[in-house]
Amino acid sequence: MPSPLQSASFYAQLLQHISGLYPDANEDLIVGAITGEFDRGELRSPSPNVELWSEADCMLITYGDSIVAPDEAPLVTLKRFLSDHIKDTISSVHILPFCPFSSDDGFAVIDYMRVNDELGEWEDITAIADSYRLMADLVVNHVSSQSEWFQNYTQGKEPGASWFFEANAGDDLSQVVRPRASPLLRPTETPDGMRHVWCTFSHDQIDLDFRNPQVLLQFLRVIRLYLEHGVRIFRLDAIGFLWKEPGTTCLHLPQTHEVVRLLRCVLDRFAPGTILITETNVPNHENLTYFGNRNEAHVIYNFSLAPLLVHALLTGTTEYLKRWMMSMPPAPLGCTYLNFTASHDGIGMRPAEGLLSDDEQLQMIEAIRRFGGRISTRRGADGSERVYELNVSLFDALKGTVHGEDDWQVDRFMCSQTVMLGLEGIPAIYIHSLLATSNDEEGLNRTGHNRSINRHKWDDELLRKQLSDSSTNQAIVSNELLRRVHIRSQQPSFHPSATQFTLQLTEPFFAFWRQSQDRSQSIFCIHNMTAEIQTLRLADLNLISLNQWRDLLTNSTFDDLTESIAVQPYQCLWIANS
Template identity: 25%
Template sequence: MSEISKQLETDIKSSLGNVYGVDKVEEMFGNVLKIVAKARLNRPAALEDEDIIRDSSWYKDEIMYTFYADQFGVEDENTANTFKDLIEMLPYLKDLGVTTVYILPFMDSPMGDAGFDVLDPQNVRTDLGGTNEFKEFMVEMKKHGLKIQADLVLNHFSDQHKWFKEILNGNVDKLDYFLFREELPKYREIHDSKGTIIEYDEDGVKTRRRMIFTDVGENTHYRKINICGKDYYFYHTFYPFQLDINWKNPEVLYYVLETIAYWNNFGIDIFRLDAIPFLIKEKGTNAENLPETHDIVKILSSFNQAIGPRSILHAEACERPKDIIHYFGKERTFNIGSDKILTRTDEVQVAYNFPYMPAIWASLITGSNEYFWNTYEEIPTIPDSASWAQFLRVHDELTLEMVDDTAIKKIICKELAPKGDRFKDLGVSGRMANFLDNNSEKICLAFAILLSLPGIPVIYYGDEIGAQNNLEYGKKAAQKRKEVLKEINENLDSYDSRDINRGPILKDHFYNSMRDGETLGNVIYKTVKNLIRVRKETPALRRGKLSKIPSDKKEIFSYLIISNDQQLIVINNLTENKLKTSLTLPNNLVETLSKKIDMINLINGTKTNVCLRYGKLDIDIEPCQTLWLS
């Protein structure tokens, strides 16, 4: 049996007691220790060295790049990639300057939901080349100095998972691995500003749950399955073929811990926890962000630090700021051996900053900084060791799910939906370039904002070369999903508008964009590559804190980035007009500046003349220009 630090032991036992009962703590902790011991026994020596050598907060310096393994840099649009093919894209990523690749779900899956319907979480899809090709890819990726993020889909498994197949074959002992009822509770459908809500009468208790996908059969969260002549109703938060697993069953916990150990020893650097707000469901609750869900995340986090502290956890929690903040948890200090002390949060170390995405888009569309600053005021302060992941587009929709500002919702739906497509009542699908009318100056401005914000910037594959909406892929994906739904006799809409911002992009398109030229792809790529270079060279951009610099014009989006030894003034012109602006600087910065000064624009290395009068900085700025002034 393997020992772990007293701090981690205390935290694991506390959370086990909260979820499973204090009477089960010692037995369950003993089983967790056995999984820890096995993981440590199988840990490669190189990873053990990295556990000790790697900087405690290394993730704060990362620049992340997201893609689908089968679609990123294909030879032709009818031939999907395997991991062996992906090796040829590594020089491109190295040249761009990103440091971590987030490969969207590559575990074994029937592919009903782009890989988020996992069949076997400890195996690589055969169509991607299987585990052997993935190993080869990992070796080459490390040679190029890249790290990797992978998904842990924790809320549900595919109905093709071995547990459910055993149930279908009559093994009712496996029923408790999923959430099920023997009778469908009475329910009614409610519509409000937050979307579609289903209210259930669960044994006399009123339970309201939001419906993520509003076109799933009868609009309930339950799928009826007949097993050995008896009907059972299985709970699903998302598609009917994605069945929610029962986290109150200790065997489910052990299985997930073994999965984390498997991939941690493979060398995964960041685990993205998919859809974690929904893990625990209780009667009378909305089944989101419950205290026991946080306890589950704490167990996973402590376990991950115990077996491989070089890696961290990243939350995908599309919630309001006041709810997202709790997924960081509290900072703690613990010993990982060789007298090395780590200070990290006790839940996740990174979380997507969902509120910023629609706020930035609303500001870009309207040319007004007020939408960002209104949202900024709502974002709580996070622990020092934690980090936001900042993004403008991802594989999903531009979500409006948790946006309370009706003005932002109206702006985005009115202006962007015609350039892409609505995604149910939850947001808008489409590519960055389409949203910005293929205007290279606007696109480069958007990237400059993204790469100047504190936190980990996340770039979605193809956006850096002006990739377009792929309507044809949307149709093909719908046909694939239709086949999956047909197999389970579910009559519902198979079209998912998010697929238009997915799909294959040719390898030649990426490499041609690297070369000198004046195409849309050339211009954006060259700009993004340079912005990444400057960010890497500028400590304040990677680890600084943001504070507002008031401007006399709402069209000017300006802020101060402050780190221990550097202050950086960022000025963004949100319009296509040349503007003269006056910025109100904080007193401590005014005292360090003379009246007439030359500042260096780090983006191009040129001197920028500014005038300081009565605490105000006067400056001229070109259309869609960004200045990073030092």
């Protein structure tokens, strides 16, 4: 139990957050409502003395129904796939929104307190949480137009009548930044007449108004429910858009950061060991602000990695990837990055702004189009449309280079995943990367939504056949990727907080050095980013001759540290001293 002094300190801290958000409200009443919600009964939570992450951590990102079987709840099918194929190689699972929804494959939530009947039940969520550290989405910015809250809004009833952000005809919205080109405001008839509600993403996703403390309290109730069912990582979806003020960009406003700090404060107190992740698909310098002063997100997404890594593999040019790596600060103590190369969305291009020139981006876009990908746009503050993301299966995005398709798809793809596995932070693998899934043209044609191209639903029986046939891309990629994840999990130099330095090898190579926190182990991560054999001079690595060096991926040793070795197309080396 916390001491009275600790309780007083927490109360004062929480009061400070509430005062910053709601200076005109009854602050003591709001704080009392928060503590009352979390003080009722014990919560299952990790031990506060257990390290938040280690080299053994790796996450799988999946929809609840990425694998389906006849007459079986998809969450049950997913649990069986995890037990049979993943086992304990991967430590954490991110199940994308699993609540009832009306659009955007789950991100237009109808009811946060229920599991979608088409996926399963709460007990299915808990069963997965019993075996893996479970991450769930907290879709805080908006809610479905079909939700009870918004239906109440249209009828002037609470809860809901005062829960949605409205704009007036005279508001200055010229600076608003958002990731869509659709109209921002949705005319809506209410008992008080026509109102215009804010829709950052779509007219089915209505933005909530966090200026009303009741909205905040409702989401704290959702958090508590999720904790009760075993969720240990919360992903704050689209958090950067949370607070709105006409006349501003309505992005990353100070109140938004205050909300994140408040959530962190509550979780640290009532569920210590729970991890908070912010999802902000924006340029790197903006993304980094969500670490706060080590008092906001524990983890932020490394959004710039995917477009820069894909660009490097498509062009064979590592200049931009190296430049970004050298500019990345180590994560603050107690924080880290989530590294990913593919997700349920596309390859975000906004995080590449200022890092890749317009010409470099255009070259990359044309290659992705040739490989069957699609392009999604956003509307800038000046009203112009800009590329927002590339919609494509990562496996197909790497079926060739800017010069066209070739025979190196699997090797190139494995190189992309191996780079991710070696970097500072926690790696996160999208299920369709693990399964080498190609573009889902049928799904795209069925829904008409570009993102459907990378949201395939595997038939369970067919997938099992593919994985049991060693000649298929599914078996080749999945088995080798899981093997590399397993090797990674045993190396202290791959601890998320271990030291990292970018190496300045010749252009075809992308390389970096990791060193364990106790300095007992070093790993040189070398990647040939081209379809040509490249020569690596071991002397360029300055390997200490007193150590025995070996490549962890092939288990081959290096006895002559002055020799040059031939690195095959897209080959990766993890040269370690122990």
